[in-house]
Amino acid sequence: MKRYYSRGEPNWTPWCRFRHHQVPAEIEQWLRDGGSLTARLKRTAQGDFRVNLLRQGWARPLDSERRLLGMRRGGIAMLREVELLCGGVPWVFARTLIPVRSLKGPARRLAVLGERPLGEVLFTDPSMRRGVTQIARLLPGHALFSSAMVNLQTAEAIWGRRTLFHLAGKPLLVNELFLPDIPTSSS
Template sequence: MIQQNSACPPPEWLLREQLIQAPAPVVDEWLFHEDSLTRRLTRLSDNSFSVTPLFEGWQPLRADECAALQLPAGSEGWVREVYLLGREQKWVFARSVASRAALEEDGLHMDELGTRSLGELLFSDQAFARGQLQICQYPAAWLPEADTASGLWGRRSCFLRGTLSILVAEVFLPTVWRAIAQDADSNKERH
C-alpha cells in the first residue's frame, strides 16, 4: 500500500471545460479519450500489456474519493492499486476504489481480479456507465515511492452500475509518453 501523506492537499480534479490552460494536444487526447485505456495500451504495446498488482484491501478512502463517490468522509472501501505495463515497462499507475457497502450489495468481487485489468471488466460489462473524465496533476505523495514525481497528469472517472460506483484513477508515467512519441514517429516513417 502506498503511504498516503495526510498533509498533502488533495488535487483539484477538473473537467475539460474547467481547464484554464489545456495540456499539450497529445496529452489532452490521451487524458480525455473515452474508450478503454487497457485496449489503447494493448495496441500501443503491440499486445505486450500486463497488470502488476501493488495493493488490494479494505481501508478508509481519501477525502477526495469519498466526495466523488458521495460517501461520508472516512468511509471504508476496497482499494486496488496496480501498474499497467507495456513492453514490461510501468506506463500507468492506477488506483480504483469502491465503497464496502456498495460492493457487498452488488456482489462484484474486485478482490478476485489478480493480474486481470479492471478496465477490461468495466468496458466489457454493458451495465456499467462511465461518468465524466476529470484530470489533475496528481500529488507526488500519492504515487508509489519508486515513481514519485511532481507534475504527472492523472485522470479519473466513476463507473456506475445500479448502486455500485467504482472510482478509477489513472496516472500517466513518463515512460508512456515516450512510448506514445515513439509510436507516432514510427507511424510517420511508414507513411
C-alpha cells in the same frame, strides 16, 4: 460540478472548466480518451501488456474521493492500486476505490481481480455507465503522486484523470495517472 481540493491532493477539475492550453499536447490525447485505457495500452504496446498488483485491501479514501463516491466521513472502500506495464515498463498507475455498498451482487467479482485488468471487466459489462471524468496535474507532495512514483524516476509533475463509473448502478472510482515513460503518441 464542484471542484475537489484538500491538503495533499491535486485540484481535480472537469474538462469543461479546465484551461486546455495548460495540458501538454503529448498527454492530452491520453487524458481525453473515452474508451478503455486497457484496450488502448494493449494496442499501443502491441499486446506486450500486463497488470502489476501493488496493493489491495480496505482503506479510507482521500477526502475528494470520498465525496465523489458519496461516502460518509470515516467510511471504507476496497482499494486496489496497480501499475499498467507495457514492455515491462510502467506507463500508468491506477488506483481504484470501490465502496462496501458497491461490492454486492455481480460487482463482487471486482474484489477478486488479482492481476486481471479492471478495464476488461468494466468495458464488457452492459450495466457499466461512465460518469464524470476529472483531470489534474499532480505534483510532489500530493499523496497520489507519491504512490505512483514510489519506484520510479523523479518527475516535476504527472497528469492524471479520474472517472466515476457505475456498475449495476453502484459507484466505483478509477484514478489513472500517466507516468513519465508513457509514449507521447499512440494508436
